Amino acid sequence: xxxxxxxRILWLIPVLLIVSAITFILMHSAPGGPWDRDLNARQxxxxxxxxxxxxYGLDKPLWQQxxxxxxxxxxxxxxxxxxxxxxxxxxxxxxxxxxxQDVLFKPPEGKSFWYSRAGYSARLGLISxxxxxxxxxxxxxxxxxxxxxxxxxxxxxxxxIGISVPSFVMAIFLIIIFASWLxxxxxxxxxxxxxxxxxxxxxxxxxxxxxxxxxxxxxxxLEVLRQxxxxxxxxxxxxxxxxxxxxxxxxxxxxxxxILGPALAGLVTGSFIIETMFGxxxxxxxxxxxxxxxxxxxxLGTTLLYVTLVSIANLTVDFxxxxxxxxxxxxx
Amino acid sequence: MxxxxxxxxxxxxxxxxxxTPSRSLWQEAWARLFRNKAxxxxxxxxxxxxxxxxxxxxxxxxxxxxxxxxxxxxxxxWVELHGSKVGTSxxxxxxxxLGRDVLSRVIYGARVSMLxxxxxxxxxxxxxTSIGMLAGYYGGRIDNLLMRIxxxxxxxxxxxxxxxxxxxxxxxxxxxxxxxxxxxFVALAIVNWVGVARIVRGQVLSLKEKEFIEAAxxxxxxxxxxxxxxxxxxxxGPIIVVSAFTIPNMIIxxxxxxxxxxxxxxxxxxxxxxxxxxxALLLEGQTAINAQPYMxxxxxxxxxxVVLAFTFLGDGLRDALDPRMRGTQ
Numbered sequence: 137x138x139x140x141x142x143x144r145i146l147w148l149i150p151v152l153l154i155v156s157a158i159t160f161i162l163m164h165s166a167p168g169g170p171w172d173r174d175l176n177a178r179q180x181x182x183x184x185x186x187x188x189x190x191x192y193g194l195d196k197p198l199w200q201q202x203x204x205x206x207x208x209x210x211x212x213x214x215x216x217x218x219x220x221x222x223x224x225x226x227x228x229x230x231x232x233x234x235x236x237q238d239v240l241f242k243p244p245e246g247k248s249f250w251y252s253r254a255g256y257s258a259r260l261g262l263i264s265x266x267x268x269x270x271x272x273x274x275x276x277x278x279x280x281x282x283x284x285x286x287x288x289x290x291x292x293x294x295x296x297i298g299i300s301v302p303s304f305v306m307a308i309f310l311i312i313i314f315a316s317w318l319x320x321x322x323x324x325x326x327x328x329x330x331x332x333x334x335x336x337x338x339x340x341x342x343x344x345x346x347x348x349x350x351x352x353x354x355x356x357x358l359e360v361l362r363q364x365x366x367x368x369x370x371x372x373x374x375x376x377x378x379x380x381x382x383x384x385x386x387x388x389x390x391x392x393x394x395i396l397g398p399a400l401a402g403l404v405t406g407s408f409i410i411e412t413m414f415g416x417x418x419x420x421x422x423x424x425x426x427x428x429x430x431x432x433x434x435x436l437g438t439t440l441l442y443v444t445l446v447s448i449a450n451l452t453v454d455f456x457x458x459x460x461x462x463x464x465x466x467x468x
Numbered sequence: 469m470x471x472x473x474x475x476x477x478x479x480x481x482x483x484x485x486x487x488t489p490s491r492s493l494w495q496e497a498w499a500r501l502f503r504n505k506a507x508x509x510x511x512x513x514x515x516x517x518x519x520x521x522x523x524x525x526x527x528x529x530x531x532x533x534x535x536x537x538x539x540x541x542x543x544x545x546w547v548e549l550h551g552s553k554v555g556t557s558x559x560x561x562x563x564x565x566l567g568r569d570v571l572s573r574v575i576y577g578a579r580v581s582m583l584x585x586x587x588x589x590x591x592x593x594x595x596x597t598s599i600g601m602l603a604g605y606y607g608g609r610i611d612n613l614l615m616r617i618x619x620x621x622x623x624x625x626x627x628x629x630x631x632x633x634x635x636x637x638x639x640x641x642x643x644x645x646x647x648x649x650x651x652x653f654v655a656l657a658i659v660n661w662v663g664v665a666r667i668v669r670g671q672v673l674s675l676k677e678k679e680f681i682e683a684a685x686x687x688x689x690x691x692x693x694x695x696x697x698x699x700x701x702x703x704x705g706p707i708i709v710v711s712a713f714t715i716p717n718m719i720i721x722x723x724x725x726x727x728x729x730x731x732x733x734x735x736x737x738x739x740x741x742x743x744x745x746x747x748a749l750l751l752e753g754q755t756a757i758n759a760q761p762y763m764x765x766x767x768x769x770x771x772x773x774v775v776l777a778f779t780f781l782g783d784g785l786r787d788a789l790d791p792r793m794r795g796t797q
Binding site (some may be wrong): 223423 | 520620627629633636683723728780783
């Protein structure tokens, strides 16, 4: 099991290299560069552009730039600056004077990590995940306990809608209802303090996962309901409450727990369209903005962060399974 | 087995109809599919939007690109908006910023969105099935390569790839083809064939150990023939189900990319075939969300409806083609 884990983690390295190479080639073949995308602002004159390109090493051949990004390069004073392998994601071309890792991870002065861009995204993802679990699991449990009643059908219907209707269409509906018609919230909140501005994005983002959790919980509950040990528990005279909580739900939640990792990854990556819609100051919007501005290092940095996150989340499934279900063993 | 049961029944209770007419596996599946109300609903909705897309010029009340000056931002026919603008029956769903008929534009949008759903899916199925089949059947190096590619694709968030690929190649000849649709198809196909290949591979892996393949090999059937005449028909069920779930994914992706301004380039000339898509309409609606939420509502509802229809159909197909899976999902 330990060697299996190590092998899976090591496999991450080539994945990251290939993904970063693909992204690198694609973004450099996009027309324009980081200095000519502001059509409204004063244009950077060609000489300055040339100097800037020289300063950031953008005039070198592509493969040299790639190697410099991954391993590091000598800077203009001849000193060696370590690249991605040391966690240095390079300077952002558009947010001058700040490195990409600072933009993503460093909170404003005197605030905690949760106020950085990555922190905002992580908070949104965790809140949505919390919502999905807190609402989804009980719905699934109740639906299974009342199988083939109206409660069951209604929750199944809601779950089906939640799974199939994409979150950004859902966001459009909710924005129209709550912002345009009822005027309860503003479409793009200016401040992300307090609870109110978080409700809608978290709801929209978590709805699909909530529906999926509910359906999964219902399915596995239905399976558990028919097991012999449930009959045994009832036969020995346990209270129904104890049977449900300790015998049924505990076993029924095993498949649910295993999807949490991928679900969180899905929420974090799925969030960037939602972040863009709501003007949320997170990583996803940073990516979309960076693409428009051709902020090469920012694009690469956020992509790699996402890929790492998704890969690790997918990795956790196997191990969580082994950890919570003693019947399963990982073979090499 | 059934032969014996039937003759036995005939002898002992001659009056009872104990035998049912024999039906093939596919007929059974069709019957099961049509007994499922939700999937029939899904089929009807999909057929409706397909017809709407194909015969858009007949259904659309106006030319979707015709500007009606002085009639911009009209609300739908049944809405009265603070006195000055009143919906008319001439423009059932209202008009947009330039006074173009929203209903006609949504109808023409169905054409592009349905095409985006079906065409890449066909490419994906062809690619995924043949590669998955080869990998599963021959194993070894091809199989290893496929699994490694799968790992990379699963790590790379789809939308991130679509956005960067489309931004990069938008100004090349590929990006200009079919108003930018061709590039979208290629990007969608590159990412999504992997899922199909994995499913086919899994099917082939379990099927190729079965006796009938062994028998086929014994009588000297060629590998090609085993793959396409013996394995493929048996793996068809899961392939059909996965395509029913792939199509709505394509439509959603187009809508998201269109919303970000990266899908179809909305046409301006009155003769173009691909006028607009639901994604492009969503983008137009977004800019006027406070003044005119209706512009956003129609395409959003269409996307939701089509996606829901495909989900119902996919669920129905899964139940119909594999009765053992019934009710487990």
